[in-house]
Amino acid sequence: MRKSSLAGLSALALTGGSLLSLATPAQAADATVLYVRQMSTACTDTGPGTLAQPFCSIAPAVARVTAGQTVDVGQGTYPERVTIASSGTPEQPITILASNVAILSGATAGFVIDGQHDIVLQNMRAKGAVDVPALDLRNAAGITIQGGSYGMASVSTAPAVRLTGVTRSTLRQLVASGLALVGGVTLDAATTGVVIRSAIVSSGSTFKTADHSIGIRVDGPGNTVLNSTVGGFTGGGIEVGPGAADTVVVNNQVSNSAGVGIHNRGAAGTAITNNTIRDHCFEGIRVDGASTGVSVQNNVLITNGVGSQQHCDPSADSTAVIGVHDDAGKMTVIDYNNISQPGMNYAWNGTRMNLDAFRTVSGQAAHDKETGLTRDHEDSANSAAPGYQSTDRAGTARADDPAVPNTGAGPVTYADRGATEAVGTPIAGIDATPDLGNSSVAVDASASRAGFVPITSYVFDFGDGTVVTQDKPVASHVYSTTGTYTVSLTVSGSDNRSDSASLNVSVLRRTGTIGLLSLVNLRYAGSPAAGLGMMADQAALGATAQLDLADAGNGQVALYSRATRRYLTNGGSVRPVTTAVTETEKFNLLRNADGTVSLRWGGTNYVGVPSGTAQLTATATTIGTREKFYRVNVADADRSFKAGANGRYVTAESGGTKPLIANRTSVGLWERFDLVDLGNGQIGIFARADNRFVSAESKGTLPLIANRASVGAWERFTLIRNADGTVSLKAAINARYVTAENAGAKPLIANRTAIGPWEKFTLG
Missing domain, CATH: 2.60.40.10 (Immunoglobulins)
Known part of the structure; x- marks a missing residue:
């Protein structure tokens, strides 16, 4: 109770003190929150602990805190081991919380609560301790550990979290970890009424150190391990000692140890229920010693007792998945468990046997299943099993799958076995x-x-x-x-x-739709499916080779594959992968002096064709033949020319081995041409008959013929669009117009100085 103002003045008079000298401490003591801000330039460990003048270290603040107050620890690395020497009350606990990333670091880093009660430790972190636990609770009660992490050094000789003589306390959502831990969380024989809920307890052990390390060791009665994740320990996952009567181990995921998953070592009344246990060298669940009244129900066990795993002792092959040994069979209930596959999965008093034999000798496991079916654990648990929870390890309520028969027991016949309930949530695919x-x-x-x-x-x-x-x-x-x-x-x-x-x-804004015709092999680059690399292996500009040019800003383009509906990205190879454009999808489209184009990625690398059967890559730092492409606008691909001289189609006669002539009445492969954009208003004419460019042979003195593998001066033309809708071709080499000589009776030749009926063509 706070003294009256009169009592305070009387005390002041008796001591001869100053009213002013007591003002600041009184304000600090009355404050609801004491602040620790290591990074503040105004911090001091002898100040009031206000936000304006916070403590620099945690220990001075903790030494000042009283019931109902909070120590708010800000960002920083604190080389401290903090002992909390004051207590709160159930209604007004002491709270130590990290409002940012606050880490206690060093060989003795951590928290000690010894002989105190009603304290909340929230989101604190400690790492690097060697010979002392990162969290050490002794003879304490009403302790709540909420979140935070407690990690040990790789050479540690103490468990990460140790409880000695602790009662009515909760460890919720904490992380206890370290490389080769000698133990994760230990509860001694005098610890009772503790709940470990939703914790992560893990060791990065190589299984060659920390002999017989246990993830969670329970030696006192009336404790609960619930909804937690345990793994990576040499000795085993969870161990319940002989004095730990009435322990509840429920909804946990216990995996990957060189020992036993869950070991009931002589304790009475243990409930091992709805756990998922996998990848242990020895038994997934072992009940031995003088254990009585143990319930092992609704558990799912996957790949346990397999000595062939790399970290296992080969002798583990002689162990079962569920083992009941010594006198432990007394009043023990084994039922409603799933084992991942048939085999010698059970042991009774040291003898391995199959499920049928185990049922005969023990009278148990009537509803156990040996199956690899992924849904066989659904709607088949015993909801009356000791320790059963109405929610799974994630807090999800039990759900009935209408496609699975309800074969469970108890009041909820559709509960699932294992730690996770199948809830039938839809899966969004976009x-x-x-x-x-x-x-x-x-x-x-x-x-x-x-x-x-x-x-x-x-x-x-x-x-x-x-x-x-x-x-x-x-x-x-x-x-x-x-x-x-x-x-x-x-x-x-x-x-x-x-x-x-x-x-x-x-x-993005589309600026054109093109194909890229590789100079090195005169094949179009394309991809048949999203994620598959672009390859220059297509003879025609079909759907899989058509690319939209998109304005990506700053003079750059993105290339959108119409067939795959993805943008090209450079990720080792050039592939259509993404629906969005980032820096990885941006290219510069460059025009070369010979009329080809090149794609530059990242400002330095050019897209090239390693070979016709290899994916395009952006690795070259200079432009060579393999980094050059002819640009073909899709609208200019697969065209035909009908001569105005005779109404016949121009053909690359005899598959391109003879000069072009207008003598066909219909369009086939020999009559198809792709018009290549060479820039500056010029085009190349690429004959589909033989995949060669049309040339004004001998500087235009000889007929046109499709026999060139690249564009030079003789292979350049200007496409002129006439007022009547026809087009004419003008050879760049001699500035003469192409004519269907002698009313089309002779091959095409570029020798006319003006456009007449013989020099007009209809572009189809």
Whole structure:
């Protein structure tokens, strides 16, 4: 009780003190929060602990704190071992919390609570301790550890967390870890009424050190290990000692040790329920010694007792998955467990046997299953088993899968075995197809999977404020401005379970649609599927080789594969991968002096063709033949020429071995040409008959023929569009027009100085 003001003045008079000298300490003592800010220039360990003048270290603040107060620790690395020597009350606990990343570091780093009660330690961290635990609780009660991590040095000789004589306390969501820990969390024989909930206890042990290290060791009665994750220890995962009567081990995931997963070592009344136990060298669950009244139910055991694993002693092959030894069979219940596959999975008094034999000798395991079926654990647990929880390790309520028969026992016949309940949440699957021509995107959620009930709602958020809710999986949207948007999808069933997914989509301005014809082999570069590398292996500019050029800003382009609906990205090879454009998807499209183009990525590397059967890469630092491509606008591919002189189509006669002549009445392969954009208004004519360029042979003095593997001066033409809709071709080498000589009776030749009927063609 606070003294009256009169009493305070009387005390002051008796001591001869100054009223002013007592003012500051009184304010600090009355403060609700004491602040520790190592990084503050105003901090002092002798000050009031206000936010304006905080403590520099944790220990001075803890020495000052009283019931109902909080020590707020700010960011920093504190070379301290802090002993909390004051107590709170159940109604007004002492709270030590980290409001930022605060780490106690050093060979003795950690917290000690000895003989105190009603203290909350929240989100604190300690690392590097060697011979003392990072968290040491002794003869304490009403302690709550909420979050935080407690890590040990690799040469540690003490467990990370040690409880000695602790009662009515909770360790929730803490992390206890270290390389080759000698122990994770230990509860001695005088510790009772402690709940370890949702903790992560792990060792990075190589299984060659820290002999017989245990993740969580319980030696006192009435304690609970719930919803936690334990793994990586030499001796085993969770061990319950002889004096630990009425221990509850429920909803835990226990994995990867060189010993036993969960070992009940002589304790009475232990409930080992709904755990998932996997990858232990010896038994997944072992009950031995003088154990009585033990319940082993609803557990899922996967790949235990396998000595062939790298970290195991080969003798582990002689162990079972569930073993009951010594006098432990007295009143022990083994039932409703799943083992991943059939075999000699059980042991009774040291003898390995199969499930049928175990049932005969023990009278137990009537509902155990040996199966690898992924859904066989669903809706088949005993909800009346000791320690059973109405929620799984993640806090999810039990759910009934309508596709699975309810074969469980107890009041909830559809509870699942193992630590995780299958809840039938739908899975959102999202794909998007941007259309650069009209600045739109089509979002397809057809890949979404229903949970226990069908999907009834699809909510599409297009990232620009437009949200569409409907019962169909496909939606489209037109954007008013170009850019990159985050498109989100939420799918829901009639049971209100939902899932969400998102992806980024770039809707950019299209500046053209092209094909890239490799100079090195005169094949188009394309990819048949998203994620597969681009290869210059296609004879024609088909769908898989068509690329939209998108304006990526700052003079750069992105290339969008129409076939795969993905932008090309450079990730070791050039592949159509993403729906969004980042720096990895940006290129410079450069025009070379010979009319070819090159793609530069990252400002230094050029895209090249290693070979016709190899994926395009962006590794060259200079432009050579393999880094050159001819640009073909898609609209100019696969064209034909009908001569005005005779109404016949121009053909690369005899597969290109003879001069071009206008003598065909229909269009086949020999009559098809791709018009290559050479820049400066010039084109090359690429004959599909033989994949060669048309040349004005001998500087135009001889007929045109498709026999060149690259474009030189003789292979350049200007395409002139006439007023009547026809086109004419002008050879660059002699500035003469191409004519269908003698009304088309003779081969085409570039020898006319003016355009007449014989020099006109209809472009098809």
